[in-house]
Amino acid sequence: MFLSKNNRLGKSTLNRNDGLNFRRRRRKIDFEKVKYLGILVAELAIVICFAYGVVLAFGKQVECSNASMEPTYKTADKLLVNTIAYKIGTPESNDVIAFKPKSNVNANYSVKRVIGVPGDTIYISNGRIYLNDELYKENIEVERIENAGIAATPIKLNENQYFVLGDNRNSSEDSRYESVGFVAGDDILGKVWMKYPF
Template identity: 75%
Template sequence: MFTSISNFYSSLFRRRSNGLNFNRRRRKINFDKVQYVLIFALEIAVVIAVAFGVVLAFGKQVECSNASMEPTYETSDILLVNTIAYKFSEPKTGEVIAFKPKSNVNASYSVKRVIAVPGDTIYINNGRIYINDEIYKENLEVERIENPGIAASPITLLEDQYFVLGDNRNSSEDSRYESVGFVSNEDILGRVWMTYPFK
């Protein structure tokens, strides 16, 4: 009996001693887990920053108000416009832009394709477009132009003058006509990126 009591107190003392053992090793920090959490947080921050940039760049929506850009864009198509594209570069031949005709702030945005840029000489003869005395090579099938408008004679574009046409060449009010004329940088909203919802 005394032996069992002695054993009981001995075991109790050992438990308490173990509980007060100050020489136990401290837990090591798992640097792999910390690194994983930091990388994950950084990725989330980058995704948020990119999303914010996309909204800034492509957040402007413009409606294609007529058939002048068919078949590329149809009437009532909603187009996403990159509004910062031309903050760092100039419009290039072949790009589709959204702009205010004649700087008319009350007009709706017009959507047309850039055909000639500053310094180019453009004219239309026998339904064909000539840029710097060479036939303009289209990247899409278009009709021969019936009415050359002001481009019936050669026109050399000055600095900050862009000549634009609709892809539906014979049903488009564009740079051939006085109502639109040449487009300047300050009139341009940006480069048309795609339709929305995506087609």
């Protein structure tokens, strides 16, 4: 009887230590923690994508390389450009834009004000701009234009052509001159929306 008791104890000890205990409790997955981590990762991904989109759309920086836009912008002013404005719309008269002159990819971006848009007829007479046979109403104070350039006679803008001028009208290389000419819509980076730093 004593031996059989020991045998029983030996068997039960063996069953506890042999690693095949099927009564062992499984670890439960905490679905609340998994859900929380999933939401956190998703929120982080959305915030990063949103920030990247904002920087891509509104954070493109160009530099005003000369005095042609004074007094609006001065030489070496850093400007932020809205690059999606003209993907959902088109440039309008009086917009300030950044563009590559003559599609020259190696040139610096030029900053000028849109005066005429496709379909407009434009000419300069007695130092004043005429748009579609009406005196152009300036939104800013500018000097009379001394050199009308190619706009001394009426010019009709074709599809996808924009006529641009610098705000410093007598010290600006712009659409009046062959070196810049009319700006194609494809060469426009976007709309200048503010100076940086603010």
